[in-house]
Amino acid sequence: MYDWVVLWEAVELAVRWLHVITAIAWIGSSFYFVALDLGLHRDRALATGADGEEWQVHGGGFYHIQKYLVAPASMPDGLVWFKWESYATWLSGFAMLVLVYYLGADLYLVDPTVADLAVWQAVAISLASLAFGWLAYNTLCRVFVNANQTALMVALFGVLVGMAWFYTHVFSGRAALLHLGAFTATIMSANVFMVIIPNQKIVVADLIAGRAPDPKYGKIAKQRSTHNNYLTLPVVFLMLSNHYPLIFATQYNWLIACLVFLMGVTIRHWFNSRHARKGSPTWTWAATAILFLLVAWLSTTAMRHRPETDGAMNTTALRYASATGFDDVVGIVQGRCSMCHAAEPGWDGIHWPPKNVVLETPAQIAAEAPRIYLQAGLSHAMPPANVSFMEPAERAAIARWFETASASAPGI
Numbered sequence: 511m512y513d514w515v516v517l518w519e520a521v522e523l524a525v526r527w528l529h530v531i532t533a534i535a536w537i538g539s540s541f542y543f544v545a546l547d548l549g550l551h552r553d554r555a556l557a558t559g560a561d562g563e564e565w566q567v568h569g570g571g572f573y574h575i576q577k578y579l580v581a582p583a584s585m586p587d588g589l590v591w592f593k594w595e596s597y598a599t600w601l602s603g604f605a606m607l608v609l610v611y612y613l614g615a616d617l618y619l620v621d622p623t624v625a626d627l628a629v630w631q632a633v634a635i636s637l638a639s640l641a642f643g644w645l646a647y648n649t650l651c652r653v654f655v656n657a658n659q660t661a662l663m664v665a666l667f668g669v670l671v672g673m674a675w676f677y678t679h680v681f682s683g684r685a686a687l688l689h690l691g692a693f694t695a696t697i698m699s700a701n702v703f704m705v706i707i708p709n710q711k712i713v714v715a716d717l718i719a720g721r722a723p724d725p726k727y728g729k730i731a732k733q734r735s736t737h738n739n740y741l742t743l744p745v746v747f748l749m750l751s752n753h754y755p756l757i758f759a760t761q762y763n764w765l766i767a768c769l770v771f772l773m774g775v776t777i778r779h780w781f782n783s784r785h786a787r788k789g790s791p792t793w794t795w796a797a798t799a800i801l802f803l804l805v806a807w808l809s810t811t812a813m814r815h816r817p818e819t820d821g822a823m824n825t826t827a828l829r830y831a832s833a834t835g836f837d838d839v840v841g842i843v844q845g846r847c848s849m850c851h852a853a854e855p856g857w858d859g860i861h862w863p864p865k866n867v868v869l870e871t872p873a874q875i876a877a878e879a880p881r882i883y884l885q886a887g888l889s890h891a892m893p894p895a896n897v898s899f900m901e902p903a904e905r906a907a908i909a910r911w912f913e914t915a916s917a918s919a920p921g922i
């Protein structure tokens with residue numbers, strides 16, 4: 511059945527939507543609490559014994575918030591926890607990873623010009639790397655819990671540089687940057703799941719039992735949530751990077767990814783300083799601009815080209831290439847699409863293959879079959895504004911070819 515392509519699009523859209531929504535909820539609440547914590551007035555001796563307070567106005571009401579160190583004297587009723595924002599973001603993000611990169615590994619995860627991996631090998635590397643990330647990070651944090659925290663962050667940056675290099679040498683550029691984002695986001699979510707919430711639970715249990723909670727739990731949780739604060743913006747950048755072939759599909763993609771982590775620090779430092787009423791360190795914007803220009807400059811270095819060999823088709827591509835109507839489709843695509851979708855496009859104003867989709871050789875066309883079907887067979891998304899005057903009969907030929915090839919596939 512070919513209907514799976516359409517069904518797949520719907521499932522992917524639903525999960526992507528969910529993922530963006532949960533991420534907004536998580537990032538929103540975590541930025542809110544970081545800003546609140548930094549901005550608390552701690553110089554007002556509060557009758558309740560709280561450490562600090564702040565008044566806020568929002569949505570038609572005034573809020574009076576007080577923070578207790580380490581905890582209030584007794585357990586309050588109806589305590590609200592913030593954890594599902596994080597868990598749901600990780601779970602939906604992992605679902606996206608499976609949907610796009612594991613099930614679409616031929617197209618998106620494995621690039622034989624980078625490393626000629628079997629799909630199962632690539633998936634195993636992906637899973638193992640995420641687990642490794644948490645183990646390495648958690649060990650470093652535990653060993654250096656009482657050390658200089660800036661030195662610890664430099665060490666963690668070293669781990670990220672190593673991973674950026676590693677990922678770009680085993681996966682396609684697109685998957686590499688996405689994985690670096692997933693690696694970092696897994697650490698952030700695990701911080702909530704494995705450290706911050708469990709420590710909070712110990713404190714709550716102490717309160718219920720009438721014991722004075724140990725302040726070390728709060729201190730550890732604070733260390734982890736500070737890391738999360740600096741890692742948030744780079745993760746969002748890396749998740750969006752797959753829309754920008756110049757970022758992910760060029761020679762220095764790993765270096766670009768490293769610079770992005772530095773921008774995460776320079777941008778957050780400005781906001782954190784402001785929220786803590788420690789002035790406006792405007793130099794951070796200059797630093798951010800320089801880093802961003804460096805990223806833009808590095809992205810103009812040579813694109814990694816896909817191989818033009820006609821021999822390198824995997825079994826899925828071979829099925830499309832051997833289906834009835836393929837020769838006609840090659841002619842149509844070469845006539846209507848490859849002026850833009852070429853290693854060196856001939857269309858005015860297009861300087862690199864859009865979205866890194868190259869449609870010049872039969873092998874490349876077979877490899878992109880489902881996307882060609884979606885963009886030009888089922889829908890009229892391509893060519894943009896039908897600039898190359900595609901005929902309805904040509905779209906029908908693409909659809910017929912794809913559906914015939916898919917009908918011969920083991921169904922889903």
Ligand code: HEC
Pocket residue numbers: 843846847848849850851857860864865867878881882885886892893894897898900
């Ligand atoms: C005038 C230049 C031009 C022509 C001709 C053209 N494309 Fe595109 N194509 C683009 C651009 C630009 C994008 C990126 C759109 C975006 O950024 O969302 C793109 C994106 C794509 C994508 C990736 C979509 C995605 O979001 O994953 C596919 C697949 C694609 N085109 C297929 C085709 C096919 C098939 C044809 C011929 C029937 C075609 N294109 C003709 C310019 C062109």
